[in-house]
Amino acid sequence: xxTIVDIAVSNEGFSTLVAAVQAAGLVEALQSPxxxxxxxxxxxxxxxxxxxxxxTLVQNPPQLGRxxxxxxxxxxxxxTELIKLGTVESLEGAxxxxxxxxxxxxxxxxxxxxxxxxxxxIIHVLDNVILMG
Amino acid sequence: xxxxxxxxxxxxxxTHVHADVIHRLESGGSMLPxxxxxxxxxxxxxxxxxxxxxxxWRDLLYIAERVFLNPVPAFKYFLPQEYLDLPNHYAGDxxxxxxxxxxxxxxxxxxxxxxxxxxxxxxPKLIHHLWHDRVNMEFAEACxxxxxxxxxxxxxxxxxxxxxxxxxxxxxxIHAYFKGNPVMLGLHKLFPEMFYEKCRELSYYSNLGLFxxxxxxxxxxxxxxxxxxxxxxxxxxxxxxxxxxxxVAGRPIYHHVYIGDECFELIPKSCAFTWLYxxxxxxxxxxxxxxxxxxxxxxxxxxxxxxPLDQNDFHYGILYADVFPVGSSGIPPxxxxxxxxxxxPPYLLEYYQExxxxxxxxxIQLGITFxxxxxxxxxxxxxxxxxxxxxxxxxxxxxxLAANRKFFEAQIDRxxxxxxxxxxxxxxxxx
Numbered sequence: 001x002x003t004i005v006d007i008a009v010s011n012e013g014f015s016t017l018v019a020a021v022q023a024a025g026l027v028e029a030l031q032s033p034x035x036x037x038x039x040x041x042x043x044x045x046x047x048x049x050x051x052x053x054x055x056t057l058v059q060n061p062p063q064l065g066r067x068x069x070x071x072x073x074x075x076x077x078x079x080t081e082l083i084k085l086g087t088v089e090s091l092e093g094a095x096x097x098x099x100x101x102x103x104x105x106x107x108x109x110x111x112x113x114x115x116x117x118x119x120x121x122i123i124h125v126l127d128n129v130i131l132m133g
Numbered sequence: 134x135x136x137x138x139x140x141x142x143x144x145x146x147x148t149h150v151h152a153d154v155i156h157r158l159e160s161g162g163s164m165l166p167x168x169x170x171x172x173x174x175x176x177x178x179x180x181x182x183x184x185x186x187x188x189x190w191r192d193l194l195y196i197a198e199r200v201f202l203n204p205v206p207a208f209k210y211f212l213p214q215e216y217l218d219l220p221n222h223y224a225g226d227x228x229x230x231x232x233x234x235x236x237x238x239x240x241x242x243x244x245x246x247x248x249x250x251x252x253x254x255x256x257p258k259l260i261h262h263l264w265h266d267r268v269n270m271e272f273a274e275a276c277x278x279x280x281x282x283x284x285x286x287x288x289x290x291x292x293x294x295x296x297x298x299x300x301x302x303x304x305x306x307i308h309a310y311f312k313g314n315p316v317m318l319g320l321h322k323l324f325p326e327m328f329y330e331k332c333r334e335l336s337y338y339s340n341l342g343l344f345x346x347x348x349x350x351x352x353x354x355x356x357x358x359x360x361x362x363x364x365x366x367x368x369x370x371x372x373x374x375x376x377x378x379x380x381v382a383g384r385p386i387y388h389h390v391y392i393g394d395e396c397f398e399l400i401p402k403s404c405a406f407t408w409l410y411x412x413x414x415x416x417x418x419x420x421x422x423x424x425x426x427x428x429x430x431x432x433x434x435x436x437x438x439x440x441p442l443d444q445n446d447f448h449y450g451i452l453y454a455d456v457f458p459v460g461s462s463g464i465p466p467x468x469x470x471x472x473x474x475x476x477x478p479p480y481l482l483e484y485y486q487e488x489x490x491x492x493x494x495x496x497i498q499l500g501i502t503f504x505x506x507x508x509x510x511x512x513x514x515x516x517x518x519x520x521x522x523x524x525x526x527x528x529x530x531x532x533x534l535a536a537n538r539k540f541f542e543a544q545i546d547r548x549x550x551x552x553x554x555x556x557x558x559x560x561x562x563x564x
Contacts, residue, residue, distance in 0.1 A: 052230050052380030059229055062405040063383040102532065108523050131521045132410065133287075 001119040003031045004038050008123075016046040016054065023058045024065035035076040036121035037088070039096070039106050041129045049129060066092055070132050076122050079104050079114040094132040106130060143531045144538060151545045151555060158541050159534075161526050163512035165505055167367040170561055172359070175370065175506035177481030178473065178499060180356035182506075185472035186349040187240045188247075189273035191216045193342030197335045198391050202310050202328060204317070210270045211258060217244070223381065224350040230380060233350035234357065240349075243268075246475055269468035273341065276465075279419040281337045283444060286418040290340060290386065290411040293404060294333045300325075303332040306390045306397035336400055339388035344412040347384065351377045356478070367509060374513035375520065384408035417514050421507055422547065423447040427464045451507045453552040456500035470496040473503065488564055498564055505558050515544050 005027055008014040017040055021027055030036065046054060057064040070092040082088065083100030090096050097107055104111040109128035116123040147155045154164050165171050192209070195216045200209045217239040222229045225237025249255055250266035261267050284291045293299055307328050311317040321328050355364075355373055364370050386408055388400040400406065426433050426440065426449050433439040441447055454466060474496065477485075485491065485498045519526075523540055524533035548555040557563040 050376040050379040052376075053382060056230055056381055057383035060383055060385050060402070062403045063385055063407050066405040066407070067383065102530075108533075133518070133522050 001117065003120050004034075004036060004118045004123060005030050007116060007118050008040060013042045013044070014040060016043050017041060020046075020054070020058065020064060020068060024061050024068050026065060026068060030072075030120075032120065034074075034120035037073040037075060037077045037082070038121060038123045039071045039073075039109070039111075039126050039130065040123050041071070041109070041126045042112070045109070045126055045128050067129075067131070070094060070096070070130060071126075078122060079111070079124065082106075082124075090132075092132060096130065143529070144534045147538060147542065149542050149545060150549055154555065154559075155538070155541045155545055158512065158515065158545075159526060159537065161368055161372075161516075163367050163371040163509050164515075164545075164555060165367055165509045165512065165558055168561065169366075171505060171509075172364060172367050172370060173480060173484070174502040175367070175509050176356055176359040176364070177478045177484075178502045178506045179352035180478050181473040181476040181481070181499070182469075182503070183349045183352035183356070184240050184243050184246075184476040185268050185272075185469070186345050186352070187221075187243050188212065188268040189270065190342045190345035190349060191219060191239065192270055193273055193277065193338045193345070194219070197339035197342060198389055201335060201390050201392070202307065202317075202331060210262065210267065212247075221346055221350055222384075223347055224353070232347070232377060232380070233354040235350070235353055240353070242476055251475065269472050271463075272465050272468040272472065273345075274338075275424075275468075276416070276420050277334070277337050277341045279424045280341060280415055281334050282425065283415075283419045283423055283447075286415040288406070288411040288415055289404075290336075290400075290406055290415065293400065293406070294336060299332075299399065300329055302397065302399045302401075303329055306332070306392065306399060309392045309395065309397065310390075332399060335390075336388040339400070340386055340412050341416065343384070343386050344408065344416055347377070347381045347408060371509055371513045371516065374510060375517045378409065378413065378513060378517040379521075382407060382409035382413075386411045413514070417511065419450075421450045421452050421511055424449045427466070448547075448550060448552055451504055452511060452548070452554060453550075454500075454504065454554070455552075456497055456504060466500060467496065470500050470503070473499055501564050504554055508555065508558050515541070 002010070005018075005021070008018050008021070021030060030038070057067060070090045072091045073088045073096070074091060077085070077088065082098045083104065085098060087095045087097050099105040104114055104124070106124065106126060107130040109126040109130050111124045112127050113125040116125070146152060149155050157166075158164065165175070192212050195212055196206070196209050200206050203209070220227045220237035221233075224231065224233040224235055227237055247261075247268070250261045250264075252264070252266055280286075307321055308318070311321070351374065355370060358364055358373070359370075364373075384407065385402040386400070386406040387398070387402045387404070390397045390399055423444070425447060451466065456466070477499065481499075481502070485495045489498055519537060519540055523537050524530070526537070528534055528537070545555075547553070554563075
């Protein structure tokens with residue numbers, strides 16, 4: 001089965017995320033056995049950010065890495081498990097609230113494709129970049 | 134995007150005491166009403182603020198990076214040429230991200246003031262300094278102290294200052310700085326917390342310097358856009374700030390110290406501290422909201438409960454300030470007002486001459502303009518947080534709009550207390 005990175009690279013709509021993961025030097029980590037749960041914002045999600053936001057982050061890999069780590073959770077959690085948990089701790093350290101009242105929401109993002117299985121974890125695709133706080 | 138007049142229909146109206154302001158925020162507006170007079174005032178004061186701020190950030194970094202632990206820092210306000218030429222990362226041709234179309238080195242109006250001062254005479258630097266005809270750097274230090282004193286205001290910066298990693302970094306710099314000075318090294322051995330604490334303060338100098346390095350070009354650019362007729366109103370000016378906050382949110386916050394040719398990283402960039410979380414939000418909390426009562430302005434009886442027991446409840450920042458008694462010498466806001474007075478654009482100077490007592494109470498008038506302008510900056514922070522953490526204003530899901538409403542109401546709750554000036558800035562006759 002492909003890894004989380006393989007899936008992101010081979011699917012259209014994740015070019016910004018892939019470039020960001022590469023810039024932050026997190027490719028190797030996301031190809032390790034994990035397992036990880038990745039909340040993956042698509043290209044449209046990154047495009048919603050005001051101009052300059054991604055540019056500044058790409059210029060500063062540790063800071064970019066921190067934002068990306070907020071989208072990753074240690075362990076493999078499906079939609080049902082996440083909704084049951086209510087909150088999960090990100091690799092960044094800050095908590096990520098999950099809501100299942102209407103559909104499947106991760107913080108202020110809506111999951112547009114859930115439970116994409118990978119060799120080293122699971123991916124849920126988000127329509128927004130989520131931020132700590 | 135909804136317009137300012139579009140009624141909110143998906144959720145019932147707010148019943149908050151400041152419901153009018155909350156509805157305005159929900160329509161994409163600012164806490165400050167959208168009038169041409171407000172727009173003129175806030176942009177004019179941003180420009181007047183940006184010029185001394187161009188000195189503040191440079192000198193804050195100079196003190197953090199070069200003056201460092203100098204036990205008698207008598208010349209810390211004497212900015213060397215190297216720091217006047219230090220290219221701003223957000224202005225000029227060499228910018229990481231060009232926010233201001235102007236130059237990256239010190240602003241020409243600042244250089245002229247540093248040379249000739251209020252006296253308009255070219256005298257030795259020391260004379261200008263002793264005559265206090267200079268930029269009031271003490272204001273910048275007061276802001277830094279507010280951040281240092283309030284400490285834990287979100288972000289991870291303050292926690293890091295108490296880690297063994299940070300102390301180890303400090304040790305290396307302290308030993309290099311006091312190399313061959315057995316007295317200071319002996320003091321460090323006897324009282325290690327003393328220099329660590331000084332380093333923490335210097336790290337806040339760096340933090341604030343890096344924060345203002347961004348804000349100065351933001352304000353210069355806003356002034357230029359206004360002069361070109363580019364802002365349609367107060368919300369447009371606020372949106373420019375919101376976009377600016379996002380654009381530089383990921384800027385690293387760090388503290389490097391230069392001793393001789395060697396760089397010591399007290400807080401390396403690899404700590405992943407960011408401008409938004411570790412500088413901007415703590416700054417707004419410490420300086421706009423909290424600070425501390427200024428000595429010499431008013432007497433408080435702590436035993437009678439006139440000063441909050443909980444530091445979180447401090448409310449002595451610009452958003453609460455009664456500008457009138459602040460006009461005494463040495464009071465930090467007065468120092469800033471005096472600094473801004475030197476760089477007012479002509480249209481704002483003319484405006485003040487037409488109101489109240491003209492030039493006689495100009496510091497008070499511009500202080501209140503500054504208060505208006507900071508309500509707009511705070512609005513930008515509130516809208517940026519809403520955009521980052523919650524939902525778009527035109528979201529069609531009532532549950533999302535209710536979450537936005539809850540957030541706005543919680544923010545505005547802080548202005549319910551009688552000292553808050555939110556009600557005052559709603560009208561133009563508050564000046």
